Every structure is written in structure tokens, then in C-alpha cells.
Amino acid sequence: MNTPQRIALFGDVLDIASPPPAGAPLDAIPDGVHWHPDHWLLIENGRVHALQAEAPDASWTRHEHRGHLILPGFVDTHVHAPQLDVIASYGTELLDWLNRYTFPTELAWADPAVAQAGCEAFVRQLLRHGTTSALVFPTVHKGSVDALFTAAQARGMRLLAGKCLMDRHAPPGLLDTVASAERDSLDLIQRWHGQGRLAYAHTVRFAPTSTEAQLALAGELLAAHPGTYLQTHVAENRAEVEWVRHLFPHARSYLDVYAQHELLGPHSVLAHGIWLDPDDRARLQDTGAVIAHCPTSNTFLGSGLFDWRGNAERGVRLGMATDVGGGTSLSLQRTLAQAYQVAALQGQRLDAYTLLHSATAGNAEALNLGHEIGRLAPGHVADVGVWRWADEDSLLAQRLGRAQTLHEKLFAWLMLGDERLLVQTHVAGLPQL
CATH class of the missing domain: 3.20.20.140 (Metal-dependent hydrolases)
Incomplete structure (x- = not known):
């Protein structure tokens, strides 16, 4: 089977390089959170090549996922x-x-x-x-x-x-x-x-x-x-x-x-x-x-x-x-929701950025693989998840409609979503589902 070597994914791209300090304000997007709505993620030979707002040329095989969340695997x-x-x-x-x-x-x-x-x-x-x-x-x-x-x-x-x-x-x-x-x-x-x-x-x-x-x-x-x-x-x-x-x-x-x-x-x-x-x-x-x-x-x-x-x-x-x-x-999504509750029972709060970082770049760093996986930065292996924000007419969709900030939206997505929102998984750029 001939596999495209230059793939472009379009959607809302989120890459969390580092979590905010405990207790940091969450209204603004923290420095370590890279948020790129309506962007193209370019994947060449299984690795992230670039992230850009403009559409790539015809040499790239395009997959449009408008209105979807694109995360590291x-x-x-x-x-x-x-x-x-x-x-x-x-x-x-x-x-x-x-x-x-x-x-x-x-x-x-x-x-x-x-x-x-x-x-x-x-x-x-x-x-x-x-x-x-x-x-x-x-x-x-x-x-x-x-x-x-x-x-x-x-x-x-x-x-x-x-x-x-x-x-x-x-x-x-x-x-x-x-x-x-x-x-x-x-x-x-x-x-x-x-x-x-x-x-x-x-x-x-x-x-x-x-x-x-x-x-x-x-x-x-x-x-x-x-x-x-x-x-x-x-x-x-x-x-x-x-x-x-x-x-x-x-x-x-x-x-x-x-x-x-x-x-x-x-x-x-x-x-x-x-x-x-x-x-x-x-x-x-x-x-x-x-x-x-x-x-x-x-x-x-x-x-x-x-x-x-x-x-x-x-x-x-x-x-x-x-x-x-x-x-x-x-589901690490469900796991993160439970982690929030375990922390809350001890009088602590884990914000959505910290939680998502732990399942992506944080876990990669824990395995000494932060140079390879866990992020959507150029040079990293293109392990990617494409997710719906919500199913139509769902409680999550209703809740997201009232969200005022990115953190509020991500937190609701973690607490109310699960693996049924997954659209596609890519391993080294190749679709698996």
C-alpha cells in the first residue's frame, strides 16, 4: 500500500509544553500552552514538520477536521x-x-x-x-x-x-x-x-x-x-x-x-x-x-x-x-477526570492544563521520551489524536456553549467527555482507526 509521506491535518491544535504553576490564574492562556485554533499540522515522513495557519500546497495530502481538537497521542x-x-x-x-x-x-x-x-x-x-x-x-x-x-x-x-x-x-x-x-x-x-x-x-x-x-x-x-x-x-x-x-x-x-x-x-x-x-x-x-x-x-x-x-x-x-x-x-481522559476528584478530596485542585500535560508531554518526560513523543512540536514523532469537542445535542455541547475561556472549555471536555469523542488516531503520521 502506498502511504502519503506528506500529510496535513486541519483543526484546533493544542500542545502543552509545560503546565502552569499551582494556583496560577487561568483566564489567560499560560506561556507553556500552545493553542492554535484553525491551523494545519504538517506531518512529513512520520514526524511533525510545521504548524501553520495558511493551507499547504498540493504536495500535501489534506485531512480537514474543522471544529475538532487535535492533541498529541x-x-x-x-x-x-x-x-x-x-x-x-x-x-x-x-x-x-x-x-x-x-x-x-x-x-x-x-x-x-x-x-x-x-x-x-x-x-x-x-x-x-x-x-x-x-x-x-x-x-x-x-x-x-x-x-x-x-x-x-x-x-x-x-x-x-x-x-x-x-x-x-x-x-x-x-x-x-x-x-x-x-x-x-x-x-x-x-x-x-x-x-x-x-x-x-x-x-x-x-x-x-x-x-x-x-x-x-x-x-x-x-x-x-x-x-x-x-x-x-x-x-x-x-x-x-x-x-x-x-x-x-x-x-x-x-x-x-x-x-x-x-x-x-x-x-x-x-x-x-x-x-x-x-x-x-x-x-x-x-x-x-x-x-x-x-x-x-x-x-x-x-x-x-x-x-x-x-x-x-x-x-x-x-x-x-x-x-x-x-x-x-x-481512557486517559476519564483517568484525568478521576485524578481531579482524587485531588479535590484532599483540598487540592488540578487544572485542565496540568491534567492534559500529564497525559502527554508530562508522561513522555517521565519515560525520558520527551524529545520524541507527547508534543506536536517540529521534529517530534507524529503520534496524534483527533477528537470531537462534543457530540451534537449532548450535555457536553451545551456546557461548552457557555464556556468563556479555553481553560473552561478544556476542563468541561475532560470532565464530561470520553473515548467516544475520538475521531482518529495517528501513529507516526499513519491513521490507525
Whole structure:
């Protein structure tokens, strides 16, 4: 198939390079917010070429989306590929939820055909929710990583993943060993890391499911392979924190377990981080490790309320994440709406610019990929979402009709909209929907 190499998208283009300071006035558009209504976004050979008001010449294939919102593709910093089948499962907290729902579902991915079908469905759903890049948990099975990377590579997506490391406290079909984990990880790194837009992430499920020896292995692998990532969970649930205290009595805290095994650094992303103390936050700041905030998961499972503003003020690097299946939607739009409510319950306010930045440039920066994704600036890969502002005769349309400022309009769009407003997703300039 011949694909146009010069594509022009017309619409209301929004690119948030940086959020406003907390408490800044929102009537005027802040300096870091680049707002270009009725503009052409020019994409050449998969990258943003320019942004202009005048129509491009006939050498560009034009796609007019007048009255639509054009955003960078969303970036998800923590999500589980196998868990689509257990999203919205009833009635449990974290540890029971894992045993009742998650582990039985992941056992099925030992079958390569199941893993392949699951990864195809997962990648399609990411794109249908406007997400073009993600840091993803597959399962312990080596084939799940092959299937996930194959599905993402076929679409040119920026995806980071790696096999789960679990050698205790899980069903036998989900356990590996230190030796098998090392063997499989090395093979997968050689095969996939740096291929196209793919990167490998050493994936420690969470501290309770790895022995000290396996945690040490993860630290060794991370150090031995520059450019790879580390992803895991930390301090999500109070019962989990207490379990870790009993399993690792020598550690000062849950986070200290990872620190002792050299797992904290600028390429480390730890999901949740609700129950951390000031010393933990100082350690995060010192190491540059990232906490991925998962607001829909934290409220759905009753885990707690994450202090976004407090952590940001202490210099902790932050990402925003859906955490499906503990979370309730792959939509980062819905996730941002929940993040606002979690902050509000703590007497804080997250403005629309801060929220949208977190799901685009902010998450890209959290993954050390701000030079490549998360923005619509020249030279960046053209991962793009085209969105309707509202459906005709909808409550959102009525609310937008009364909006007086860009912030008011964007905030209403986040609170009342969802993935059904998505018109088109482009990955490296190519339409996917």
C-alpha cells in the first residue's frame, strides 16, 4: 500500500509544553500552552514538520477536521495487557483481587494463541482510546512479550514492556526461577530492545512475588543494559505494605526494598506510591524514579488517595496511568477526570492544563521520551489524536456553549467527555482507526 509521506491535518491544535504553576490564574492562556485554533499540522515522513495557519500546497495530502481538537497521542505510564478481561470485577481489595481475578486470567496466557489474541485486542483498545504509547505489563510467559511487541511493532507504536518476574507467592503456572528469568530476559532484550520504537522494561510484579535473589537479578539486568527500564508496584495498599514489612524485615520501608537491590533510577517507574513517607519521597527525588499515579484504580480498589501536588512540590517525578484492569478505563481522559476528584478530596485542585500535560508531554518526560513523543512540536514523532469537542445535542455541547475561556472549555471536555469523542488516531503520521 502506498502511504502519503506528506500529510496535513486541519483543526484546533493544542500542545502543552509545560503546565502552569499551582494556583496560577487561568483566564489567560499560560506561556507553556500552545493553542492554535484553525491551523494545519504538517506531518512529513512520520514526524511533525510545521504548524501553520495558511493551507499547504498540493504536495500535501489534506485531512480537514474543522471544529475538532487535535492533541498529541496519549501516553500511559502503567497498564496491564492481560487484564482487559477482569476490568470492573466486583468487591475486593488489592491482594484478594489479584488472587481471585488477575492470576487466573494471566494463567491462560501460557497458551501462545491466547496471548496473541489478547495482545491484539489490547493494542487495538489503546488506539481506540487515543493512547499511542505505553509502559505495559504482560505476564510471566515469554510468549506474552513476543505477542505484545509484535502487535505494537505492526502499528509502529512506541511501547515499553518486559516479562513479569515472579518466583514466589503466585500460582505455579505463573512462577519462574532466577535462572529462567535471566535466560528469558536476555533473549527478549536481544530480540526486541531498540527494534523500531520498542524498548525493554524489566518487570518486577511487586516485591512480595520476588525473592531477594530475583530482585538482585533485576537490578543486575537493569545496570547491564543501558536504556532499558524497570517497572513495578509500590505502596499501593496498606495490607500490601504490612505484608512487605514482614517479608523484608531488614528494609526501612517498601521503597527501600527496591533501593537495596539497585532498582531505583531515572528509568524506573513504580505504580501507585500512595503510602510513602517523607524519607521515601526524598529517595525518589534523589534517584529520579517515577511514581505512576493510577487514580481510577486507587479509588475502585479502595487503596487510598495519592497526593499529586504534595509529591510534585517535593520534586518527585510523576506520571499518569490507567492501570487497567484495577483501573476502570483505558481512557486517559476519564483517568484525568478521576485524578481531579482524587485531588479535590484532599483540598487540592488540578487544572485542565496540568491534567492534559500529564497525559502527554508530562508522561513522555517521565519515560525520558520527551524529545520524541507527547508534543506536536517540529521534529517530534507524529503520534496524534483527533477528537470531537462534543457530540451534537449532548450535555457536553451545551456546557461548552457557555464556556468563556479555553481553560473552561478544556476542563468541561475532560470532565464530561470520553473515548467516544475520538475521531482518529495517528501513529507516526499513519491513521490507525
